[in-house]
Amino acid sequence: MKMIITGWLLVSCAALSLSAQQRPDVGRLKQQLVGSYKLVSFVNIDQNGVAAKSPFTIGQISYDAAGRMSAQLMREGRARLTTPQSSETERATAYSGFISYFGRYTIDADKGTVTHHVEGGMSPNMVGAELVRYYEFSPDGKSLFLSVKNGDRVTGRLQWDRY
DSSP states (O other): OHHHHHHHHHHHHHHHHHHHHHSOOHHHHHHHHOEEEEEEEEEEEOTTSOEEEOSEEEEEEEEOTTSEEEEEEEETTOOOOSSTTOOHHHHHHHHHTEEEEEEEEEEETTTTEEEEEEEEESSGGGTTOEEEEEEEEOTTSSEEEEEEEETTEEEEEEEEEEO
16 A cells, blocks of 8 residues: 555656746746836737738736736827816827826736736726736847737737847
8 A cells, every 4th residue: 555655656756846947937028027118019900811000019017926907009299288287188189199008917828828817007998807818029139029819819919029
């Protein structure tokens, strides 16, 4: 009986060790992710697979070692407000040309995702959202690619380059 238990323990430990070796290292991935990036491109992809450039062409995203992140994107060429007491239409136009949010992030190395847990944002509707992004790094580590999916279909892809 003692030999059976010892054999079972050895097999179990070996299986756990093999499984741990096959899992991506979350610590290493987090270390690779940490930094600030500028937006290089943002394309939306329709149900037919046709890519179209997003109107949000300027942006920055940052991840820190404490597990915090923030993202800002804006449309290029936004009109300045004409007066401090600008019209509701002017304010709505300015608001619609900017996306901003912040919160915690978590990495799921097995799925290849980083989830942005939105704690605050320009749009109150974003608060409490969990934005799942599929990540890839360029071979040289200078670019981060984040993809948005609907099921298995990619609906958006952003390229961010390190500052």
